[in-house]
Structures are given as structure tokens and as C-alpha cells.
Amino acid sequence: MKIEEIDAINYKNGKAKNAKEKVVKDxxxxxxxxxxxxxxxxxxxxxxxxxxxxxxxxxxxxxxxxxxxxxxxxxxxxxxxxxxxxxxxxxxxxxxxxxxGWRSKIKTVNPVESDFQVNASELISRIEELKDNAEIWQATGGTHVAGIVYDGQFIVKEDVSRHVAVDKVIGAAAKAGFDLSKCYVCYSGRMPADMLIKVVRVGIPILVSNAAPAGSGYDIAEKGNITMVGFVRGDRFNLYTATERINLDK
Known part of the structure; x- marks a missing residue:
């Protein structure tokens, strides 16, 4: 079971009542x-x-x-x-x-060479689809969700850790034989260096999130030629690095 119920007291408008709340089981x-x-x-x-x-x-x-x-x-x-x-x-x-417990201080960042492109409208729709597939999050609010897109295929995984969620989708993509240079990852969570290092190492050219980048993540994205897209919410987003991979006209 990925979800369990625990005892809680719900407090609202000055009144308290006993309740059962769903939580993710880690x-x-x-x-x-x-x-x-x-x-x-x-x-x-x-x-x-x-x-x-x-x-x-x-x-x-x-x-x-x-x-x-x-x-x-x-x-x-x-x-x-x-x-x-x-x-x-x-x-x-x-x-x-x-x-x-440590963040690797990698000595060199090899730029990702990929001419892969994605339409802006697709990024927006995939983030919405990501949320729709986050069943544990919808029930508990206690997970991060990550997805990887390749040639129309979309693999989604959830976990209490954004790192593990991304590990799971990249692992699933590798097992399925996806060409990672023509994939992109979208997920819920900030984008610091430790997350950008993951996609640089495996050669994924685009990372998309509904949350914010960190300065350390921006530095790795620039050095690694990663397209970093953040704050994908509603019909908007911010595009930070390697902007040529996102088609803004569609």
C-alpha cells in the first residue's frame, strides 16, 4: 500500500473534530x-x-x-x-x-549536444497532465511527481523525494531504450545544481518545472547547455537557458 490513514484532529472556524487523514507511506x-x-x-x-x-x-x-x-x-x-x-x-x-548527504562538486560539465525542440504549448499541457497523473499527491499532498517524454510516450512516477522521482523516470526511460538526447523531464520541485547535474550526466537536454530555479542550477544549466524552464503555471512559464530548444511560436 502506498497510502495509509492516520488519526488527526481537523480544526476549522474555531471548531475541532476527530478525523482520519491519508498520508503517503514511505x-x-x-x-x-x-x-x-x-x-x-x-x-x-x-x-x-x-x-x-x-x-x-x-x-x-x-x-x-x-x-x-x-x-x-x-x-x-x-x-x-x-x-x-x-x-x-x-x-x-x-x-x-x-x-x-553531499552534493557532488563535479570538476567538469560536458555540454549536452542536442538539436531537440519542443513547442511551448506542449510543455504547458504536459505539466497539467503530470498533475493529473499524480494520484498519490492528489490523495495525500505528500509526494513529488516527475515525468519523462519521448516520441509521444510519457512515463510518470511519484515519490516523497523529488530526486527519487526523477531517478525513477530516468531509469524507466533507460530500461525502455529511450534516446535520452531527444527526451525532456518535467517535475514538481525547485531546480538547484544537484537536479541539473542529473540531467547533464545522462544527456537530457530539457528540464521543466512548475517551481523556481536556484542560482546554482542556472550555472550548471548554462555550462551544460541545458534548456531550463521554470514556473510553468497556467499558460505561462519562464525560459532561462539554451532557449533555442523551445518553439515559442506554437
Whole structure:
């Protein structure tokens, strides 16, 4: 079950009453890589294999599905075996996600080379569709939701962590064989450096959010040639970087 009920007292207009409220059920998930590297974080016990794939890609531990030898999920425990070639580089020692407790200070940001374009109207409609698909959020208000779009296909995942939600959709896209250079990610949440680092590492050219960018995120977007779109609300948005990828005439 992803949703559970808890006891609460509702207070409104000076009156209190006992009630049951729906909340998202999160668990402590542990990902162990090659039996030595371990990461524990709070997440929904759902799409954990996709999360593991996305995490491995986003943390620069693998650069292809072939580098992932095996992923086993046993309840809240995930065990992954990978080719450890990239683990020997300095850029995988620290994690870009908040779960790892550190934000990776990557030494170089390789610009994403992609001529992929999206119509402005599509971005607006996808954010609305994202909210419509956020079933746990609608019931509890306790999740972030992320989606990835490729050639008309739209994969949506939810989690208590915006990082995990994005890991899950990128992992699902990698498993499905999407060309990430022709995808875009849309999600609910701010856009600081740790989120931009994820899309730069996997070569996704466009990141879209209904929330605000941070200065650190703007810097990574500029260096990484990422199109960053924020404050997508109603029929408006702000376009910050690599603006040529968004067709504003349609």
C-alpha cells in the first residue's frame, strides 16, 4: 500500500473534530552497489528497480544498460552489480542527491549536444497532465511527481523525494531504450545544481518545472547547455537557458 490513514484532529472556524487523514507511506530504502557502496534514503516502495537504474546513471556510476549486470529487489533492499570502471573515477565518490548527504562538486560539465525542440504549448499541457497523473499527491499532498517524454510516450512516477522521482523516470526511460538526447523531464520541485547535474550526466537536454530555479542550477544549466524552464503555471512559464530548444511560436 502506498497510502495509509492516520488519526488527526481537523480544526476549522474555531471548531475541532476527530478525523482520519491519508498520508503517503514511505520506507527506508537501501541500495547496495557491488556489495560495498550503500545508500539509504526515504522513498516509496514502488518502481525500485527503475530507481536503481536511474540512480546509477545519474550518479555517473554507469553509462549504459550493458554496464548493469544485475539488480535484485527484496522488499526495501536493492542489490546492484555493475561494471566498476566508472566507480574508479573521482566523480562518483560523492553523490549529487540529498540522500547521499553531499552534493557532488563535479570538476567538469560536458555540454549536452542536442538539436531537440519542443513547442511551448506542449510543455504547458504536459505539466497539467503530470498533475493529473499524480494520484498519490492528489490523495495525500505528500509526494513529488516527475515525468519523462519521448516520441509521444510519457512515463510518470511519484515519490516523497523529488530526486527519487526523477531517478525513477530516468531509469524507466533507460530500461525502455529511450534516446535520452531527444527526451525532456518535467517535475514538481525547485531546480538547484544537484537536479541539473542529473540531467547533464545522462544527456537530457530539457528540464521543466512548475517551481523556481536556484542560482546554482542556472550555472550548471548554462555550462551544460541545458534548456531550463521554470514556473510553468497556467499558460505561462519562464525560459532561462539554451532557449533555442523551445518553439515559442506554437
Amino acid at each position: 520506507e527506508t530504502i537501501t541500495l547496495t552497489i557491488n556489495g560495498t557502496i550503500s545508500r539509504s534514503l526515504s522513498a516509496i516502495e514502488d518502481s525500485l528497480k527503475e530507481f536503481a537504474v536511474g540512480y546509477l546513471f545519474n550518479e555517473n556510476m554507469v553509462n549504459s544498460m550493458d554496464a548493469i549486470k544485475k539488480i535484485n529487489v527484496d522488499g526495501t533492499q536493492i542489490h546492484a552489480e555493475i561494471d566498476d570502471t566508472l566507480l574508479k573515477t573521482n566523480e562518483t565518490v560523492l553523490c549529487s542527491d540529498s540522500a547521499g
